[in-house]
Amino acid sequence: MGALRETVHDLRDLLRLPRFRRLFAVRLVSQAGDGMFQVGLASLLFFSPERAGTAVGVAGAFAVMLAPFTVVGPFAGVLLDRWRRRQVLAVGNAVRVLVTAAMAAVMLTVGLDGPGGATVIVLGLVALSVNRFLLAALSAGLPRVVDGPLLLTANALTPTLGAGALFVGGGVGFVLGLGLAPGALHDAAALLCAAVVFGVALLLTLRLGRDELGPDRPSREPLGAELVAVAHGLADGARYLVARRTPGQGLLVMAAHRFLYGVVFIAAILISRNLLAEPGDTSAGLANFALVIAMTGVGGAAAVLVTPVFSRRTGPQGWIVCMLLLAAASQLLLATVPTRTVVLVGAGLLGLAAQSAKIAVDTIVQRDTHDDYRGRAFAFYDVLYNAAFVGAAVLAAWVVPDDGWSRALFVVLAVAYVLVATWLGLRGARVPADVPVAVGPRPATA
Known part of the structure; x- marks a missing residue:
């Protein structure tokens, strides 16, 4: 309760800053629109009647959705140091309004067969790429509206509350589609609502001054x-992370964890659609998957509470080992019977394990990486984190059955988690190696 009161107090202090309020409003509304958009895109790519719902189809669509985050992310900062960040937010949201409305129009008029389906996927890729720039611009502009001790608080709270807005927006988009029969109108409903919300975010952006978010010297x-x-x-x-040992090993373990988690995630989509729902009832399939995501979120929320307490006793590496073993247990549970209860409990346990391990890895990378390399370390972390998911999609296309469930598959995933845990527990470094800071040439300053 004390931590909650402190958080509320810090947020109240931040909201007294008018410039922060304006930028924060843009983030919340923009990410709520993101949630609606992602629900509409997920419905289209994974749960629409026009889609076959095979492992190859789902894995391919999933790789397409993740490509912008893997490719665009590391280079977004270069462009944000050349362009006015307020204009990036304004133009980006305007582009998303047009692109999202165009996607819905194509779905309602042309349909998803042939060129129509390809057009919608390309437009979705554009929208996701723009979203990556917007998230980076929101973070880069934050120090311009908050300074002093409150900046650390703002960095901690705004992404968390933005993620909450994303979840709420996704829930609204899902509810709006419940009363509609499966088909183009059902898939387009969340996209049309997202376009409206993106328009609101655009209007809120215009309350900021053209140069208010920088950069001062492009x-x-x-x-x-x-x-x-x-x-x-x-x-x-x-190279620095590998030489330093502890952060390099942490990222390697997280990549393996993310890879295995990605296979399970795609299997969960197929189980929700093709096993737990009646054939052809894509609305029920989407509802099942929404429950899986909700349980994963509950597990992630629990990780925020338990990780600070227990990781102090085990150390971050020891806590990661424990969470990898918990992830293995979740896979053995899924290998029993593919009932809704088993799938939801497994999702909750895996969500707890995944988020707990990520928090511990973040701590290791922050603690054991010199400040001169910390930015590059987290940029590399971002690439590795998303690339592992893309790799999982490629593997899932070959090994996951079309109904999503295979006892042998989940047993193999459990064994893989145990092997990673054993390697980290027995061979992983606990103390970083002493590495000179100048491992390689410093990058050019943007």
């Missing part, structure tokens, strides 16, 4: 040289 370096410098910086960061 970079004038050749763009190609800066992009090359980012790539070299990622490579330098990777």
